Amino acid sequence: MLSQFNRVTDINFNSKSAEPDHRALLSNFYGGVEFEYISQRYTGPILLFLDRMELTDFETFLTVLKQLQPKKKWNPAKEKYWTRNGEPVHGIIAKLVGNAVKDPKRLKILQEIVTEVNIKEQVPDSQKLLQMAFCLQHKFVPNELYRNVLLSTGDAILHEKPLRGKGAGNNWTHKKVNGVEYGHDWLGQMLMWIRADLRDKEPPLQDFIYELVEKKRRKLRQQLASSTDTKLIEHIKKELQICF
Numbered sequence: 032m033l034s035q036f037n038r039v040t041d042i043n044f045n046s047k048s049a050e051p052d053h054r055a056l057l058s059n060f061y062g063g064v065e066f067e068y069i070s071q072r073y074t075g076p077i078l079l080f081l082d083r084m085e086l087t088d089f090e091t092f093l094t095v096l097k098q099l100q101p102k103k104k105w106n107p108a109k110e111k112y113w114t115r116n117g118e119p120v121h122g123i124i125a126k127l128v129g130n131a132v133k134d135p136k137r138l139k140i141l142q143e144i145v146t147e148v149n150i151k152e153q154v155p156d157s158q159k160l161l162q163m164a165f166c167l168q169h170k171f172v173p174n175e176l177y178r179n180v181l182l183s184t185g186d187a188i189l190h191e192k193p194l195r196g197k198g199a200g201n202n203w204t205h206k207k208v209n210g211v212e213y214g215h216d217w218l219g220q221m222l223m224w225i226r227a228d229l230r231d232k233e234p235p236l237q238d239f240i241y242e243l244v245e246k247k248r249r250k251l252r253q254q255l256a257s258s259t260d261t262k263l264i265e266h267i268k269k270e271l272q273i274c275f
Contacts, residue, residue, distance in 0.1 A: 040187065040188060041187060041188045041189075041190060042054060042184055042187045042188070042189050042190070043190045043191075043192040043205075044057050044058065044189070044190070044191060044192065045058055045191055045192050045193070045194055045204075046058035046059075046060040046061070046120060046122065046123075046194070047194065052183075053180045054180070054184075055115065056176070056177055056180045057180060057181065057184075057189065057191075057222060058122070058191065059122060059166075059218065060120050060121075060122025060123060060125075060126070061120070061122060061170075061177070062170035062171075062174060062177050063085060063166075063169070063170060064122070064163075064166045064167060064169075064170050065122040065125035065126055065129070066081055066082075066084075066085045066121070066122070066125040067166045067169060068125075068129075068162060068163055068166045069081065069125045069126070069128055069129040071151070071162055072129060072132055072150060072151055073128075073148065073149060073150060073151065074149040074151060075147050075148070075149040076145055076146065076147050077128070077141070077145045077147070077148050077149070080128075080144070080145045081124075081125060081128065084121060084124045084125070084128075085121050085125070086121070087119070087121070088119075089114070089118070089119050092113075092119040092121065092124065093110055093119070095124055095144070096113065096123065096124065096127075098140060098144060099124070099127040099128070099137060099140060099141070100127070101140065128141060131148070132150055132153075153273060154273075155273050155274065155275050156202070156244045156247065156273055156274050156275070157240055157241070157244050157274070157275050159202075160217065160221070160240045160243060160244065161236070161240060163217070163218075163221055164221060164224070164225075164236055164240070167221055167222065167225045168225065168228070171225050171229065172229070178229065181222060181225065181226050181229070182226065182229060182230075184226065188219070188223070189218075189219040189220075189222045189223055189226075190204075190205040190206075190216055190219040191203060191204045191205065191216075191218040191219055192204060192205065192206055193206055193213075193214070197213040197214075198213050198214040199213045199214065200213075200214070200266075200270075201213075201214040201215065202214070202215045202217050202247070203215070203216075203217045203218040204216070204218070205219055215243075215246070215247045215250070217243060220243055224236070224239050244274050244275060245274075247270075247274065248271060248274045251267050251270055251271050251274075252271070254267055255267045255268070255271075
């Protein structure tokens, strides 16, 4: 039975959150979200590969996981890290495949596995959020388990916390350290929109997405105005170009 989080002000979760509250299931690593979202960055044979990986057995899952992380020193504990109740957390494969877009070494490994990897042109942040909204609806609307986990959070504020580090500059995660907030907190915000949608209390999706992207843009402009780091300035300028 799922407990209620109604009295909790904030819920910080990720794919490795401890039981028994099932809050790990809020993560995109469950329910096919990461696979559906990442599939929109590619065309060609890799889409069939992603389809297979979403439901593959543990032995194949572990083999591919090791292929995509060749420098990792594996031991029995690390081999079981991406499992939940004895089953593989397939979403980590989709995440690693998605990272290959910006990681030439991982892209080369992926090309050795799949042979042909075709990457689509990057879309603006507003389009990314629209894609994610549909992916989350496909997870939470039809599936009773996921839907109940989300609704059990009541009116709590949801944040996906980084698996490691502060998540500075990460669009989807959020972490507060010594009063400073890191990340743009998109997933938590999107989940709260989906939760409101399930209760028929949601704001218009396009207005909601505009607000999220505009919030990021304001934050980036503040960073640009105060930064003297040349590399950071160039990074911020690129991020600003793809907001809308």
